[in-house]
Amino acid sequence: MPYNKEIQKRSDDKRKDCLIRKEQLRLQALKPESIKRRVIRDWKKRGVVTNNYDKLYDDYLITNTCQRCENIMEGKGQNKKCLYYCNEFLIFVCNSCNWRLNRINIIMNNKK
Numbered sequence: 001m002p003y004n005k006e007i008q009k010r011s012d013d014k015r016k017d018c019l020i021r022k023e024q025l026r027l028q029a030l031k032p033e034s035i036k037r038r039v040i041r042d043w044k045k046r047g048v049v050t051n052n053y054d055k056l057y058d059d060y061l062i063t064n065t066c067q068r069c070e071n072i073m074e075g076k077g078q079n080k081k082c083l084y085y086c087n088e089f090l091i092f093v094c095n096s097c098n099w100r101l102n103r104i105n106i107i108m109n110n111k112k
């Protein structure tokens with residue numbers, strides 16, 4: 001194979017490998033265990049402390065109604081499922097309630 005064609009082929013192969021790897025990573029990220037790891041990592045980053053993150057995650061999965069307004073929690077937007085956490089107080093709420101609770105929190109903290 002001429003030199004230029006050889007280089008071209010190598011670069012095409014590299015691009016193909018890269019696309020395959022990207023697709024593998026995309027599929028990996030959609031796996032339930034990957035999602036679980038990501039959610040728990042986010043909770044930890046936000047300072048959520050519990051002695052059993054697995055149990056908390058299981059509760060998170062089975063809780064489908066907001067523990068404050070009792071609306072069904074699903075998808076994104078106002079009804080998105082959220083974990084409200086403040087000083088070890090922890091409930092699963094819809095995005096709207098989460099927003100309200102955080103507002104109340106900010107106001108209460110300002111009054112102190």
Ligand SMILES: [Zn+2]
Nearest residue numbers: 066069094097
């Ligand atoms: Zn709610």
